[in-house]
Amino acid sequence: METALAFMCGIIAAASIYLMLSGNLIRFIFGLVLATNAVNLLIFVSGRLAETRPPLIEEDAAVPAKALANALPQALILTAIVIGFALxxxxxxxxxxxxxxxxxxxxxxxxxxxxxxxDPEAGATPGERDDTSKPAAGEGPA
Amino acid sequence: MNTILVLPVVIPFAAAAVNLLFNGNSGREHRISILGALLHFAACAALFVRVYSSGMQTMQVGNWPAPFGITLAADHLSAVMVIVTAILGLAVTVYSRAEIKSDLLAAGYYPLLHILLGGVSGAFLTGDLFNLYVWFEVMLMASFGLLVLGREKQQFDGGVKYVMINLFSTLLFITGIGLLYGMTGTLNLADLHLAVQKVDNQALLTATAAIFMTAFGIKAGMFPLFFWLPASYHTPPVAVSAILAGLLTKVGVYALIRIFSLVFIFDMAHTHGLLLIAAVATMFTGVLGAAGYNEFRRILSVHIVSQVGYMVLGLSLFTPLALTGAVFFLLHNMIVKSNLFLISGVSARISGTFELKQLGGLYNNHRFLALLFFVSAFSLAGFPPLSGFWAKLILVRAGLETGAYIAAGAAVVVGLLTAYSMTKIWGEAFWKPEPAGKSAEKGRPDVWMLLPVSVLAILTMVIGLLPGPFLAVAEQAAHELTHPEIYVNAVLGGK
Incomplete structure (x- = not known):
């Protein structure tokens, strides 16, 4: 399972980098979404997937009796998802x-x-606000 | 509970919240912000005094014992960084009173500025890697906002590049966190120091170190990852440029120093060797890049890169003397660099431009401003007896002692080239007579502008003329950095 997920992380990361490098802002956003997911998956896998029991300790017990699933990576991912969403x-x-x-x-x-x-003058003056006299930037690389 | 460690983080957030309540009332916002910055400074000064008098301070948030909860920890390095942050925060807040107009205030300038200060303080004080990631995000969000606040065309252009590369760097950072957690099972920095020694696959650890190096290298503006910096730092209002230039790249440098003195210190030949090469390349590319520019703020921006090289050089040599130099350089450079940006703002207020060709005559008409620039610029270039001279002297000496002759020579040559750029600004903006056909002065410098600039320049003079106490603090910080057991014992309670 870990191996499969590790490969999946790699594939998603590769796709995201391809999108981010394609020089288009819209594609960059999609690349960013994919990359965030690849990283979240990586943190999830790094917590090991051997145990599936929920991390609950029985009443009156100080430590769990049996091995439990690792809850910490999920807490980390949750934080990362929230931050990633805001960004x-x-x-x-x-x-x-x-x-x-x-x-x-x-x-x-x-x-x-x-x-x-x-074009040494363009953009050099401070306080220039939406100046339409300059050529639009979409007319190819300088 | 050691509450003094929380205050440098809480006060700026409180100031941000109170500012939001008075959004639209410029006068009150200015006053509340200056009060908030003063309180922040007081809290940071109290923390610094505590660390200076009774050693490292730690606090376990929520009383969860380390390594399970979030640890806040302040050694001498953190304390120095936090107090310089507070000084710069105060200076820029006072300066903002003169520069920031009501449209930017209504857009939330002050809340963002205070959140930035809180985030930076948090990053300097945390003892937990994941928490460091969170503070990085807080700080970045605030800086994104500040960078595009004026909604000018070139701000969007610079902002997009800044946001893209910084988001990528953050993703790398959290990838590294994931890998490190997978190998060690902990994210507390002190606990990591012990846990990484038990990792079987040391090669994988070095690879993870490279990921962290890349992530923090982007933030710090290290070669070859610095291109976002000259593309964006000259676009926002001067107060924003100054605070970003003084703080943000330095947080990257701080994170490099912290991680590569506490966690990744078991494969120095690879990690610190790579840092040494990157440091020398950073110094040269920064200073040579600056030679090609003719705009006040862009020259300063590219110089940030060059000076980050010096700090990383101190880290990569990793002797007590070299680290002393790195900490002293950080202290000196944060103050001087912010001040130079502020001075560029004052001269732009007078002449209405940042272009060196259109500037001129400032020495004849504004002797005092010229003096302030002279002190800061030639401190940056490393002229004795100003603060930059001592910082560079220590680093060069550390380079010679460890046999890194090329690095030491590079430090000297880059210092001279820095003097070239500073002389260019001095000659063009200050000494040259006013360009012919230029209309009368656009404006007068405000007292709210000159006050913070003068205080920072005086501070630069004091560090230069009386380096003793500052050096002692830097030496103590270097001692703690080269003896990680001090940090580990303070956080984990001497287990």
Missing amino acids: LTFVFILFYRTYQSLGTVDTESMRIAEPGQS
Whole structure:
């Protein structure tokens, strides 16, 4: 079981990295979701899957009588899922606002903050807010 | 219960909450924030005094005994980091009074700033690896918010890159946590120190160490993982740049120092050898990268990378002297770097630009500001008798003592190249006469801007002229870092 899950982690992680590297913000989000799941699965497996008994100690006993399933990785994963969900929400909104503002989801054409050699003036002035006189960023790499 | 360890975390969160209640009332928000930052500073100072007078402090949250509960622990390194955090927090809060306008305040600037301070303090004080991950996330969320708060085009551009790479680094971090837990069954740092020695497969442990190194290396801006930093740090308001530059990469460096002095110290040839190479490469790429820029804040941003190299150099040599140098460098650099960003903001307030070509004449018209810049910039470059000189001297000497001649030589050369960049800013922005045809000054520097800048510059002078007490603290921190049993005994109760 552990071996199968380990391979699954690897496959999901590989898919997520492919998506994240594809240079498109939408694909990056899907890659991020997959990567989070791969990592959660990895933590789950690292807690070992040998025991399936629920981690409950009998009344009046200080220690469990038999070996129990490891509950700690699940607590860790739960925390990671909650945090990951909050981050995902933020990333969705950030990317949506970025798309509204820059007019592109292609990371190669996002050059406002770091203008190329040919375009030393763009983005260098502070306080520039949604300046429409500049060429839209979606017109290919600089 | 050792409540003093909780206060540096709780106070900023309380300040954030109270600020939210007064959202929309700028005057009150400014006052509450300064009060919150003052209280935070008081709590951190009290913690520092306690650690300095009676040694390492620990606290088990909820009275769950270690290693089962969450441990908070403050040794000299944590105490130093926390108090510098509080100083920078206070300085930036005061500065924000002059810079941050009501639209940013309404968008939640102060709550985010305080949450950032709380998250950073938590990361410095926790003694548990998973808890460190949680504090990293708190800190990152706040920094994401601060970075795109002005909703300018270039902020979105820089912010997207910053968010992407930092999320990836966090995923690597938690992957490492999972693997380490699978091998040892514990996540308490002190307990990990004992547990990793019993792991059969030491090669797997070194591989996990590499994952942690990559994760923290991204946060710290280490070579070759630093590209997100010059892409984003110059885009937000100056107060935000200053606090991010002073704190965030340093949390990465702190995490590297903590993990690679407490947990992964049994395969030094691989881990610390790799860190040494990365450190030298980081120093050079940072300083050479800065030479190509002509914008005040971008030069400073790329220089952050170069200085992270010095800190990692101290860690990778791993002698008491080298670690003393690393801690002293952290202390000096956090203050100086934040201050330089704040000064760039003051000069932009005067001239309306960060572009060096359009700046000029600041020395003639603003002697005092020029003096403040001079102190900070040449401290960064390592001119005696300013604070950076001592930090670099210790690191160079540590390099020579351990036979790392290339690293020691690199530290000297990079110091000179830093002086080149600082001289460029000095010459262009301060000494050069005002560019012809330029309209009159855009604005006057506010007293709320000059006050924190002056205090930080004075602090830099004090560290430079009276390095003794600061060195003693750094030496004590290095002593604790090279004797992990002190940390382990304090947390686990000498078992």
